Amino acid sequence: MLRELLSILRASDPLRDIGESFGSMLGLTLEMNIAAGQLFFGESDSATESKRIRERDIQVNQLERKIRRQVITHLAIPGNEADTPYSLLLMSLSKDVERLGDYAKNLSELIEIRSQPLPSGVTLNELQAIRRAVEHAFRYHCGANSWNSVLQTYRRTRA
Numbered sequence: 143m144l145r146e147l148l149s150i151l152r153a154s155d156p157l158r159d160i161g162e163s164f165g166s167m168l169g170l171t172l173e174m175n176i177a178a179g180q181l182f183f184g185e186s187d188s189a190t191e192s193k194r195i196r197e198r199d200i201q202v203n204q205l206e207r208k209i210r211r212q213v214i215t216h217l218a219i220p221g222n223e224a225d226t227p228y229s230l231l232l233m234s235l236s237k238d239v240e241r242l243g244d245y246a247k248n249l250s251e252l253i254e255i256r257s258q259p260l261p262s263g264v265t266l267n268e269l270q271a272i273r274r275a276v277e278h279a280f281r282y283h284c285g286a287n288s289w290n291s292v293l294q295t296y297r298r299t300r301a
Contacts, residue, residue: 163205170198170243174242174243175246177194188250199243203243205236206237216229
């Protein structure tokens, strides 16, 4: 805890650092979901990709815990009370993103227990359409500047 406190005190902008950790977490989760979709629909090698998804899941879990520690440490410093709404939002969102990583891992594990190939025709087309829409929305919200703009908007409303 002391190490976290010292790193926050040394940081020029602790909320930016926390936001960057969240952005990394979100990026890993996006990669996991795309890879899980490719696995599920038979577009990639299951053994290698499943292992990579599990490794990324561990990274995402570690980032979620790091964000929680950073937020709690940041809020424990007197004078940071104004950051409480944004900080709590980041904690909540990081838990949600961690859960998206778990969903990707679970989807990749379905390949190991699936006994029959996916049905063809309308059902497969619908599943593919859902996948494309989810991946498109995920990519859109993982834009390089999206979390910086969220932080800037928060700061304008706080000032």
